[in-house]
Amino acid sequence: MGSRLRKKSESIRQEIINGYFASIEDGEKKAKDPAERPIIIGFFHPYCNAGGGGERVLWTAVSATQREHPNAICAIYTGDVDVTKDEIMEKVLQRFEIELETSRVVVVFLNKRILVDPSRWPRFTLLGQALGSIPLVYEAISKLVPDVFVDTMGYAFTYPVVSMLLDIPVGAYVHYPMISTDMFDQLSLVRQFPKYVYWRFFALAYAFAGMFADIVMANGTWTYNHIRRVWWLNNLARVIADRSKKLDFMILYPPCATKELQAFPVDTVRQPIVLSIAQFRPEKRHELMLEQFARYVERVGGETEATLVLIGSVRDSRDKKHVYDLRILARELGVTDRVEFILEATWDEIKRYLGTASVGVNAMWNEHFGIGVVEYMAAGLIPVVHNSGGPKLDIAVEVDGKPTGFHFVTEKEKNERKAADDGEEREEMSKMLYRALSLSADEAVKYRQRAQKAADRFSVENFESKWLERLRLLLMLEQYRHMDRISRGFIS
Structure with a gap:
């Protein structure tokens, strides 16, 4: 079946490769090393045009790949x-x-993306999304x-399909x-037993799918800790099978424009702007931001010009x-004149706000990483997360x-004691906003300086360096399997 797919794709591959040769000079063409x-x-990213943090990872990886190879x-x-x-x-x-x-x-357009859409x-x-990713x-x-x-x-359930075919x-x-x-x-084994069985079955299938990933990179500590536990079969395969599972999982922080943003001065007076940079998706909890900002405004009354x-x-x-x-919701909360929505902002627009705002907020529960938070801190904003x-x-x-910066929990989390126990007494967002916006000028500068220092390790350069290390290993594996297919008489 895999051979049929290769034959079916042979003409388009040749067209792409011919285009590659046409784009280089004749001298380079003649001197081309066969090993090169x-x-x-292939980068599988069904929502490549979304413009979020995940897309920054994709395009930074593509850019680094082009320069290095x-x-x-x-x-x-x-x-x-x-x-x-072109768009x-x-x-x-x-x-x-x-x-x-x-x-x-090369952009390959897929018509079956609806199969991985949650609304489907x-x-x-x-x-449903896992199974939908297979035909996609x-x-x-x-x-x-x-x-x-x-x-x-x-989309881990794509790995067995690609690897085996x-x-x-x-x-x-x-x-x-x-x-x-x-x-x-979060489940009660007694009251939610069917759901418990469903999740356990899914976790086992997910572990099986993850076993077919040769190189695994996690975007942060939280994801790394969870993926190591969930993909336990991958760890087992590294020991018992010679399928290049010799490498442990690694953390590869997403790329952030830290150097550019760190050029913003932190010792100047900032405007009382509370800034959120996040895709408008329900899990980002913009409703919570609006509600808590309204509470903050109610608490300080007319004593603030915060927006x-x-x-x-x-x-x-x-x-x-x-x-x-x-x-x-903003109108119902009475803060319409204090809230501004900016959709599909250009990077220049975003930088303008990052250079003038005082506080950056992120309300998502268990945000896997949070590139927006890094951007806040690199630009000298005080994070409330x-x-x-x-x-x-x-x-x-x-x-x-x-x-x-400041970490908050919701009132419900406090009452139900579901907040992370880190030895600190955490309050709700509105109170943390008050603390952040009430800092003296000297205190605020010190917070901003520390925030910029903390953002250093999330630079584009660090991402590209570690990405290219892993890519080199993938290319070594590709060379080995390419030669192996030739030796077995398969189409290369």
């Missing part, structure tokens, strides 16, 4: 069929200021067989696990409806034994 044959690296052709598998390749490249440039060599970028599966959502990836490799497959969105190396960049061990703590600025991208009509509902996930474990951490 064109390599098609002139023979690499990057194929992007996406379901964004309503835009053209995608233009958005990458505007949103992330990443300029790509477009002649070595109102019941058994996890299982089959559509992808039917249209173009890559030499290396890299999933940058976490094509026998090519599989790299996984995991933003967050589809199911995590702490999800089981809340919500910047984010929207993926589809559901996200647009979500923004509409948020606007209505939920006491969980990446913002707690990796980003808004102490520097030289002193805090860089």
Whole structure:
């Protein structure tokens, strides 16, 4: 079956490779080393045009790959069929200021993305998305067989399909696990037994799928800890099977424009702006931000000029409806004149706010990482973040034994004692906003200096260096399996 897929894809592959040769000079063409044959690296990212942190990871990896490996052709598998390749490249440039060599970028449009859309599966959502990713990836490799497959969105159930059919190396960049061990703590074994069995079955299937990833990269400590526990079969395979499972999982922090943002001065007076940079999705909990900001305004009365600025991208009509509902909520809370919504902002617009705002907020529970929080801190904003996930474990951490920001919990979490127990007394967001915005000028400067220092390790340079290390290993595996297929008489 894999051989049939290769034959089916042979003409389009040859067309792409011919285009590669046409783009280089004749002198380079004649001197080309056979070992440096064109390599098609497939990046599976069905929402590549979304403009969020996950997309920054994708396009930074593509950019670094192009610079390090002139023979690499990057194929992007996406379901964004309503835009053209040129429009995608233009958005990458505007949103992330990443300029790509477009002649070595191939966009493969997929028509079955609806199969991984949560709305397609109102019941058994996890299982539906997992199973839906299988025909979606089959559509992808039917249209173009890559030499290396890299999933940058976490669709683990694609790995067995690609690995077994094509026998090519599989790299996984995991933003967050589809199911995590702490999800089981939320269930009552007696009252929710069917759901418990369903989740346990899914966790076992997820572990099996993860076993087929040759290189696993987690975006932060929270994801790393969970994925190691959930993908226990991968660890077992590393010991008993010679399928290149010799490498342990690693943490690869997402790339953030820290150097550029750290140029903003922190010793100047900032405007009383509370800034949120997050895609307009329900899990980002913009409702909570609005409610807590309204409580803060109510608490200080007319003594503050603070405003809340919500910047984010929207993926589809559901996200647009979500923004509409948020606007209505702001009006109901009486803070419409203090809240600003900015959709699909350019990077220049975002930088303008990062250079002038005082506080950056992130309300998501168990945010797997939080690139927006890094951007806040690199620009000198004081972070107010939920006491969980990446913002707690990796980003808004102490520097030289002193805090860089404030962590909050919801009143419900406090009452139910579900907040993370870290030995600190945490309050709700409105109170933490009050503390952050009430700091003296000297205290605020010290917080900002520590925040900028903490953001150093999330630079683009650090990401690219570690990404290229892992990519080199994937390319070594590709060379080995390529030669192995030739020796066995299969189409290379």
